[in-house]
Amino acid sequence: xxxxxxxxxxxxxxxxxxxxxxxxxxxxxxxxxxxxxxxxxxxxxxxxxxxxxxxxxxxxxxxxxxxxxxxxxxxxxxxxxxxxxxxxxxxxxxxxxxxxxxxxxxxxxxxxxxxxxxxxxxxxxxxxxxxxxxxxxxxxxxxxxxxxxxxxxxxxxxxxxxxxxxxxxxxxxxxxxxxxxxxxxxxxxxxxxxxxxxxxxxxxxxxxxxxxxxxxxxxxxxxxxxxxxxxxxxxxxxxxxxxxxxxxxxxxxxxxxxxxxxxxxxxxxxx
Amino acid sequence: xxxxxxxxxxxxxxxxxxxxxxxxxxxxxxxxxxxxxxxxxxxxxxxxxxxxxxxxxxxxxxxxxxxxxxxxxxxxxxxxxxxxxxxxxxxxxxxxxxxxxxxxxxxxxxxxxxxxxxxxxxxxxxxxxxxxxxxxxxxxxxxxxxxxxxxxxxxxxxxxxxxxxxxxxxxxxxxxxxxxxxxxxxxxxxxxxxxxxxxxxxxxxxxxxxxxxxxxxxxxxxxxxxxxxxxxxxxxxxxxxxxxxxxxxxxxxxxxxxxxxxxxxxxxxxx
Numbered sequence: 169x170x171x172x173x174x175x176x177x178x179x180x181x182x183x184x185x186x187x188x189x190x191x192x193x194x195x196x197x198x199x200x201x202x203x204x205x206x207x208x209x210x211x212x213x214x215x216x217x218x219x220x221x222x223x224x225x226x227x228x229x230x231x232x233x234x235x236x237x238x239x240x241x242x243x244x245x246x247x248x249x250x251x252x253x254x255x256x257x258x259x260x261x262x263x264x265x266x267x268x269x270x271x272x273x274x275x276x277x278x279x280x281x282x283x284x285x286x287x288x289x290x291x292x293x294x295x296x297x298x299x300x301x302x303x304x305x306x307x308x309x310x311x312x313x314x315x316x317x318x319x320x321x322x323x324x325x326x327x328x329x330x331x332x333x334x335x336x337x338x339x340x341x342x343x344x345x346x347x348x349x350x351x352x353x354x355x356x357x358x359x360x361x362x363x364x365x366x367x368x369x370x371x372x373x374x375x376x377x378x379x380x381x382x383x384x385x386x387x388x389x390x391x392x393x394x395x396x397x398x399x400x401x402x403x404x405x406x407x408x409x410x411x412x413x414x415x416x417x418x419x420x421x422x423x424x425x426x427x428x429x430x431x432x433x434x435x436x437x438x439x
Numbered sequence: 440x441x442x443x444x445x446x447x448x449x450x451x452x453x454x455x456x457x458x459x460x461x462x463x464x465x466x467x468x469x470x471x472x473x474x475x476x477x478x479x480x481x482x483x484x485x486x487x488x489x490x491x492x493x494x495x496x497x498x499x500x501x502x503x504x505x506x507x508x509x510x511x512x513x514x515x516x517x518x519x520x521x522x523x524x525x526x527x528x529x530x531x532x533x534x535x536x537x538x539x540x541x542x543x544x545x546x547x548x549x550x551x552x553x554x555x556x557x558x559x560x561x562x563x564x565x566x567x568x569x570x571x572x573x574x575x576x577x578x579x580x581x582x583x584x585x586x587x588x589x590x591x592x593x594x595x596x597x598x599x600x601x602x603x604x605x606x607x608x609x610x611x612x613x614x615x616x617x618x619x620x621x622x623x624x625x626x627x628x629x630x631x632x633x634x635x636x637x638x639x640x641x642x643x644x645x646x647x648x649x650x651x652x653x654x655x656x657x658x659x660x661x662x663x664x665x666x667x668x669x670x671x672x673x674x675x676x677x678x679x680x681x682x683x684x685x686x687x688x689x690x691x692x693x694x695x696x697x698x699x700x701x702x703x704x705x706x707x708x709x710x
Contacts, residue, residue, distance in 0.1 A: 175489035177445060178452045182495050185456055186555065218446035224453050266607045274606065274631055278596065280589045284457065306578040307597065308605070311585050318551045325549065326578065334579070335545065336537045360545055 170202045177211050184215065184227065184239035189321040193236040212237055223247065241319050242295065243288045245437065251285045252416050252433050259401065259417055259431040269422050271429060277311050277372060277400070286416065287315030290370065290398045293414050293436055299395050300365040301325050303387075305354065305379055308372040312400060316370050325367070327383055328355045335360075339389045343382025346375045346406070354382050356390070363391040374402040377411050402434060441473045448482050455486065455498065455510035460592040464507040483508055494518065512590050513566065514559045516708065522556045523687050523704050530672065530688055530702040540693045542700060544643060548582050548671070557687065558586030561641065561669045564685050564707055570666050571636040572596050574658075576625065576650050579643040583671060587641050596638070598654055599626045606631075610660045614653025617646045617677070625653050627661070634662040645673040648682050673705060 171179060180197055197208045209229075216227040223244035229237050255276065264272045276282050290312075302324040304313035310326055317324040331338065335357040345352045361367070369383050380397055387394055397413035404420040415434030422429055442450060451468055468479045480500075487498040494515035500508050526547065535543045547553050561583075573595040575584035581597055588595040602609065606628035616623045632638070640654050651668055658665055668684035675691040686705030693700055 169492065171489065171492065172485075174445060174448060174485050175492065178448055178486050178489035179493045179495070181449045181452050182456055182490075182493070185453055187552075214443075214445045215449050218442065218449035219453075221440065221442065221446065222450045222453075224450070266605065268604055270605045272605070272607050272628075272630065274597070274628060275594070278585075278588075278631070279594045280585070280592055281458075283585070284589070307581065307599070307603075310578065310581045311595075314549075314551070314554070314582050314585050317549075318555070321551055323546070323550045324582075326545070328578065332578075333539055334537065334541045334543070336543050357543075357545060359543065360549070 169200065173207070173211065176201050176203065176208075177215060180208075180211055181215050181218075184219075184237070185224075185241075187321065188225070188239050188241050188319060191230065191236045191238050196236075240295065241288060241291065243285075243292050248289045248292065249433070249437065251289065252436070255282070255286075255417060256431045256433060259419070260429050262427045262429065264429060265422060265424055265427055267424075269424050271373075271401075271419065271422065273308070273372060273401070277308065283311055283315040284318070286312065286400060287317075287319045289416060289436065290316045290368075290414070291319035293398065294368060294396055297395050298366050299368045301361060301367050303327065303361075303367050303369045303383055304371055305329065305383065309370060312372055313370045316368065316398070320368075325356065325360045327386060329353070331355055339386065341382055341385045341389060343385070344376070344378040346378050354379075354386065356386050361390045361392060365390070365392040366395050367392050368395045369397045370399070371397075372400045374399040374408070374413065374415065375406045377406075377408045380411065380413070398436070399434075401431075404432075440471065444478070444482065447472050447474065447479075448486060451479075451482055452486050452489075455490075455508070456495075456512075458592065459496070459510050459512050459590060462501065462507045462509050467507075511566065512559060512562065514556075514563045519560045519563065520704070520708065522560065523707070526553070526557075526688060527702045527704060530690070531700050533698045533700065535700060536693060536695055536698055538695075540695050542644075542672075542690065542693065544579070544671070548579065548643060554582055554586040555589070557583065557671060558588075558590045560687060560707065561587045561639075561685070562590035564669065565639055565667055568666050569637050570639045572632060572638050573641055574598060574632075574638050574654055575641050576600065576654060580641060583643055584641045587639065587669070591639075596627065596631045598657060600624070602626055610657065612653055612656045612660060614656070615647070615649040617649050625650070625657065627657050632661045632663060636661070636663040637666050638663050639666045640668045641670070642668075643671045645670040645679070645684065645686065646677045648677075648679045651682065651684070669707070670705075672702075675703075 225241040313324040337358040338355040401417040402415040496512040573588040584595040608629040609626040672688040673686040
């Protein structure tokens, strides 16, 4: 397909945006758009400048026989902070308090634009670290893990609290559930994670940390390694095992009687 | 932020790709990139041509005070067929058969690139129809619904088979579960779907159809309307209530003894 330069740049931009973290040789574009490799190289230089000036992401060009171009999405701290501030406000809406002092989050975690932004912020917080898979626990964590995995262009892995016949053989571990005050089991399909994977754990809401501790112990069952933990929101009041994690939001008060939630920015922008 | 024309086109393309189905006024771009509205208009014309020639999608320009530009993602039948053919082959791999004659799908439904492509194909099959939300049932359907919702830029709604305290008030219906041969319950949080929504139902695997019939009856409890049903794969052998749906794949044989699965293209390209 032969395109004009300006059209070619639009189409190559689209490709890079939809294929983050993937190395693509310039020859692939040259062949596809019937252009000289040097022209493609110039196109990439312009796209790189535009992406970097607008904080869409970075483009790296590797030279040599196995060379090519890789797009790494990013987000400016300014944009990320504005998104998190907006989420703080949305989470503080007084109609979110449920009986038992829980907070209704499902609307936020099922809106593509919000998920995409959360994914960009979390992925950016672990930029430069090799990540092979994103792990979460069903059901609430799934869209979050999916969003982060979309940006990193790696598979996500869903740990379950129940045994499903459609998962085949599973490995299980016990964990201490804060919400039920009991020891529960969690399961991961044997084929869902390769040994020696480097894994980012993502979850929606961090309370006691039992679920995340459970997932970390699953990692060792799969001879895999923890890169980090990121949560959408944490409960500031909760006693928690010693754990390193990044949070977008910190819920510092849930006042059921007065129907009030106090939400602050989490620790994701620290250091 | 002032950019050169070529850079501006790259940045506007990125915006449109990440904001499908959203009307954005040309003034928004003109202000943001300090350019004349007429220049933005020319940029859009080039992007439109590039997107259409490469089957990335359509760009519609609405004139007048409330006018602007809307990007609708699409996919060529050629590309869609190639993707579905590839999925046919992946599903036919003989190591997918699980005890009980189930097929392991989780790896496909947790790979972002595959999900994105499935989302594009399903969304494209319902193009031109007004859709307010995508509905599915936990857990396997979630990444699929998420993928379709990403393309349509609408929220997705997760029906559950168990009651969760973090969902607040729920509405429940009974459904006939083919896998357990029993009447089961499914639940949907009251606040997750607005009345009069037009809903696309998505699921991973269609057997007896009980789950989907259940979701359809939930729709009427929410005074909402069914736009259509799309499934990743259907079991061709299964007796099924009279139901209209689109399927990407059709599993016509699962031979547990010889470890063989026969998979064909579903009905999504018929019409």
